Amino acid sequence: MMKFFKQGGRNSLLLLFLVIFTAGLLRFYQLESNPPSLTWDEVAWGYNAYSLGIDGRDEFGRFLPFNYLESFGDYKPPVYAYLDILPVKLLGLNEFSTRFPSALLGTLTVLVSYFLVKRIFYKFHWANAYALLTALTLAISPWHIMLSRAAFEANVATFFLIVGVYLFLAGVQKNSWILSLSAISFVASMYTFNTARIVAPLLVVLLATGYWRRLFAFRKQAFFAGVVGLVILLPAVKFLFSDQARLRFKEVNIFSDISVIKQTNQEIKNDNNTLFAKIVHNRRLAYGGEFLIHYFDNLSSEFLFIKGDNNPKFSTRSVGEMYLYELPFLIAGILFLFKKREGNWWIIPLWLLLGIIPAATARETPHALRIEATLPTFQIIVAYGLINSIAGLKGLIFSIPVKKLLLSLIVIAGLFNVVYFLEDYFIHYPKEFAGEWQYGYKDAIMYAAANEKQYNKIYLTKELGRPYIYTLFYKRYDPKLFRKQAEITRNEFGFVKVKSFGKYYFDPDLVKDEKHVLYIVTPADVRKDSKIQKTFYLPNGHVAVIAYMLD
Numbered sequence: 001m002m003k004f005f006k007q008g009g010r011n012s013l014l015l016l017f018l019v020i021f022t023a024g025l026l027r028f029y030q031l032e033s034n035p036p037s038l039t040w041d042e043v044a045w046g047y048n049a050y051s052l053g054i055d056g057r058d059e060f061g062r063f064l065p066f067n068y069l070e071s072f073g074d075y076k077p078p079v080y081a082y083l084d085i086l087p088v089k090l091l092g093l094n095e096f097s098t099r100f101p102s103a104l105l106g107t108l109t110v111l112v113s114y115f116l117v118k119r120i121f122y123k124f125h126w127a128n129a130y131a132l133l134t135a136l137t138l139a140i141s142p143w144h145i146m147l148s149r150a151a152f153e154a155n156v157a158t159f160f161l162i163v164g165v166y167l168f169l170a171g172v173q174k175n176s177w178i179l180s181l182s183a184i185s186f187v188a189s190m191y192t193f194n195t196a197r198i199v200a201p202l203l204v205v206l207l208a209t210g211y212w213r214r215l216f217a218f219r220k221q222a223f224f225a226g227v228v229g230l231v232i233l234l235p236a237v238k239f240l241f242s243d244q245a246r247l248r249f250k251e252v253n254i255f256s257d258i259s260v261i262k263q264t265n266q267e268i269k270n271d272n273n274t275l276f277a278k279i280v281h282n283r284r285l286a287y288g289g290e291f292l293i294h295y296f297d298n299l300s301s302e303f304l305f306i307k308g309d310n311n312p313k314f315s316t317r318s319v320g321e322m323y324l325y326e327l328p329f330l331i332a333g334i335l336f337l338f339k340k341r342e343g344n345w346w347i348i349p350l351w352l353l354l355g356i357i358p359a360a361t362a363r364e365t366p367h368a369l370r371i372e373a374t375l376p377t378f379q380i381i382v383a384y385g386l387i388n389s390i391a392g393l394k395g396l397i398f399s400i401p402v403k404k405l406l407l408s409l410i411v412i413a414g415l416f417n418v419v420y421f422l423e424d425y426f427i428h429y430p431k432e433f434a435g436e437w438q439y440g441y442k443d444a445i446m447y448a449a450a451n452e453k454q455y456n457k458i459y460l461t462k463e464l465g466r467p468y469i470y471t472l473f474y475k476r477y478d479p480k481l482f483r484k485q486a487e488i489t490r491n492e493f494g495f496v497k498v499k500s501f502g503k504y505y506f507d508p509d510l511v512k513d514e515k516h517v518l519y520i521v522t523p524a525d526v527r528k529d530s531k532i533q534k535t536f537y538l539p540n541g542h543v544a545v546i547a548y549m550l551d
Helices: 010-028 040-055 079-091 095-120 127-139 142-148 153-173 176-190 196-210 212-217 219-240 243-252 258-270 275-280 283-297 301-306 324-340 347-360 377-395 400-432 441-454 467-475 479-485
Strands: 457-460 487-490 496-501 517-521 530-537 543-550
Touching: 010 095, 010 127, 010 142, 040 079, 040 095, 040 467, 040 479, 079 095, 079 153, 095 127, 095 142, 095 153, 095 377, 127 377, 142 153, 142 400, 153 176, 153 196, 176 196, 176 219, 196 212, 196 347, 212 219, 258 283, 283 347, 301 324, 324 347, 324 377, 324 400, 347 377, 377 400, 441 457, 441 467, 441 517, 441 530, 441 543, 457 467, 467 496, 479 496
Parallel strands: 457 517
Antiparallel strands: 487 496, 517 543, 530 543
């Protein structure tokens, strides 16, 4: 079987086509309905793309924002919205068009990973086999499938990072002027997702250190690439050091956790403020310990192979981020990498280790989205371990039937894992976890829009999260009209609160005890003196929200 594709040619191209077709099918099939609803961040991407496509301004009126989208006050890097303009224009403002860039670039990530691996193991005997199996492993990966099927900007940033590494290797191995394209791709990742703003520079330093002799030989081209990257990045530098950027970091990082300082102070006090106590219980050591704990959370077996991310948006919770059958080959792959040291093997483990660093500074770990920048290193290691394990069977004393049996068991285990995940994801997941995806807003807003002439005001609960952006999205509300009508407040932390626009209200204080108001709330907030207009259900039969009026 391995001879079938190890040397490339027609057989290899056919296999690659089948792998990419599979990747596209698994990322686009039922894309509009699974995940079962859009998160508020997805809706924000879609509506901002819609707004930019109309007058070149974001939802709040900034013209061609290049450094951030204010959105809810989380100051999103803007690339995803720009990539979504054309799909929204051509396909309309809906779930499919909003998720289209992520699904498309997720599919292309599989293709680029193939060429990347061929570059890493450039001119080595099994390079094509490693590349094909890596692409297949990534194509069927539960981790990458789930992150490609929602409008996650991290998924797009991962594409740019992989392209950046591939183009860098192509530049130092083949055509040095390609280095400029590599720089552009790395900077593009930094304009796409916050994590990439740390990972991309780290990868550039890693590659530059590993290939400093080649870069020195091509110093003219390398210098030009550096200038191109810096010029493109320059407009965002001011924002990266702004109060808004720091606020976002403070919101999620472990170093803002004051409880660590309180604990170390108490421990020093318990030891009578001795010098030894101040050294041992130094808060910097405590934060360092927290960092290591959070770092290795992302490498736990439960996260990678058993349950996956605790957030159902990133995992079905019935399988890990990787398949269980991959575990022995991941271990074997690590051992083989360090033993054989083929090609540019060192890039793989170092990339993996660097890619976890930003996530390790966050309070919520493990986190599949924040360490997606490590992909496809896990898949490369698994592919490397699997191929070298199979190749190693030749040297064993087992009979040919026994070797075929071992290969068959590997294939059966792999198929079982994949089928189990896909059956769970496409059949059970949309029903079980619809509530995690703010399900209910769409049906309720469409109902309100169809009947809005009957009411003076329409109130939507904030319990599901950010109702104003869902209203804008599903009503395809004119951005110019929204900017004129919207009552908006911003607090001292920069977070944006839209209280109302037009007939739609999102602050309960603005509609207290009023008649001729349609209230759309969760079941717990329905008043006893209400007249139920319509009930909206989750796919599992539970009530999502209820529309009522006051008697």
